[in-house]
Amino acid sequence: MTDDLIDRLTRDLRPVGPGVVARRLILALAIGGAVALAGMALVLGFRPDLATATASRMFWMKLAYTLGFAGLGLWCVARLGRPGLSAAGRLPWLLAPLVGVAPMVAMQLIRTPSAAWRPLVMGDSAMVCPWRILAVALPVFAALIWALRTLAPTRPRLAGAMAGLTAGGLGAAVYALHCPETGAPFLAIWYTLGILAPCALGALAGPRLLRW
Amino acid sequence: METTEGELKLLMLAALDGDAGAYRALLGDLRLRLSGYFGRRLRRDADDVEDLVQDTLIAIHTRRETFDRTQALTPWVYAIARYKLIDHYRRRGRRVHVPLEDAAGELTVEDRSAAVDARRDVEKALAGLPERIRRLLRDLKIDELSVAEAAARAGMSEGAVKVASHRALRTLMDRFAGGRGGNDR
Structure with a gap:
């Protein structure tokens, strides 16, 4: 037998x-990212001032912050898809974007009288921001799960969470092309929540989606 | 003759490049290691051992691209085998934790005469205990199952397993050391 x-x-x-x-993960990210971008452009549209916004520091800060999560998440996914390799040494680095954005958050809050903090923290879209990021991230999440299913994740919950974090990061970067918010505290709170939402989804669904 | 990690990895690298002879030799060797690995853990489900060996060989085949050529081979094989074992337990409706052991040492079939001697001594010592407790200690201390696995096998709660095995060990220690065995109280 x-x-x-x-x-x-x-x-x-x-x-x-x-x-x-590596090629399969990049392919998944490219396809998922393209679908997310197209969907976002159709449903929400790009921010009207996109051309001038590219001159502002906050625009690039948002992209760096969100793409930072995407890159670090992918870095973990690449290990978690291979049996026998641990991602434990890479997980602490996931805090790096938060650490990176912290000085900017502190600076904006210090420079602003506390009575005027509300717009910095809440902006105009705090309540919809995380949900929209989750929605934009879903195609990326689906593509990454597809890619991971062809690999061999032996820790499906963690692998699912990292796929979700990667998708959340890329989804948030795409969403930043729509969202005109300029507060660093807004970014640190609401974007982070939006990035963590698909991460939580991946942790919940990973064991079911990633069996092989 | 025992093949080493280095030799196995060379076979794997050749197989990844399409060398069927190397691949056949590799699978033949891994098959024996996997039989040993699953056999030690599923003594009462011997029929399942062959199924798990085959499942794992198929997984090794279809997922061979996930082997990182810069890494050792046996931890990769072992991680796949461990995943298949957990999956097997899960399909049986058991919640188990299979501990991560020294991955490189796990799949090597070294000279086991020392282990066999130790096992005989322990079997002798266990003879005075009730059968249920005896099997529990054998599962835990010789076959190195986790508490959860041993509990599932014995149909006891994890807490009961801990208490029972602790008591039994004290009994044994007292018997060997003339009552001076317990120093944890």
Whole structure:
């Protein structure tokens, strides 16, 4: 029985090049990101002042913050898709974007009298921001889950969470092309919540979605 | 002759490049290691051992691209085997924690004569205990199952397993050391 199986597997052997895992994850991210961008452009539209906004520091701060999460999440996913490799050494780095944005949050709050903090913290869209980020992130999340299912995640909950975090980061970056908010505290609170939402979704659904 | 991690990894690298001979040799070797690995953990489900070996070989085949050529091979194989074992327990409706052991040492089939001697001594010592407790200690201390696994196998709660095994060990220690065994109280 097992002899037959080994015969069959040997006959079925095709060469596998290095870099297949990385290529598949990048492909998933590209497809999911393209769908997210197209969906966002159709439903929400780009911010009207996009051309001038690119001159502001806050615009790039938002992109760096969100893409930071996406990159760090992907960095963990790349390990979690391979049996025998732990992502434990990489998880602490997930705090880096928060640490990076903290000085800007402190500076804006210090420069503003506390009576005028509300717009910095709440902006005009605090209540819809996390939900919209979650929605924009969903195509990316689906594509990453597809990619992970072809790999071999032995810790499906953590792998799902990291796929969600990556999708949340990229989704938030896409959403930043729509969202005109300029408060660093707004970014640190509401964008973070929006990024954590698909992360939580991945942690909940990972064990079910990532069985192999 | 025992194949080493280095030799196995060379076979794997050749197999990834399409060398069928190397691949056959690798799968033949891994099959034995996996039989040992699952056999030690599923003594009462011997029929399942072969199924798990086959499942794992298929997973190794279909997921071979997830092997990182810069890493050792046996931890990769072991992680897949462990995942399949947990999946097996899960399908049986058991909640278990399979501890992460020294991955490199786990799949090597080294000379076991020392282990066999130790096992005989322990079996002798266990002879005075009730059968249920005996099996529990064997599961925990010799087969190195986790408390959760041993509890599932014995149909006891984890707490009951801990208490029972602790008491039994005290009994044994008292018997060997003439009552001076317990120093934890």
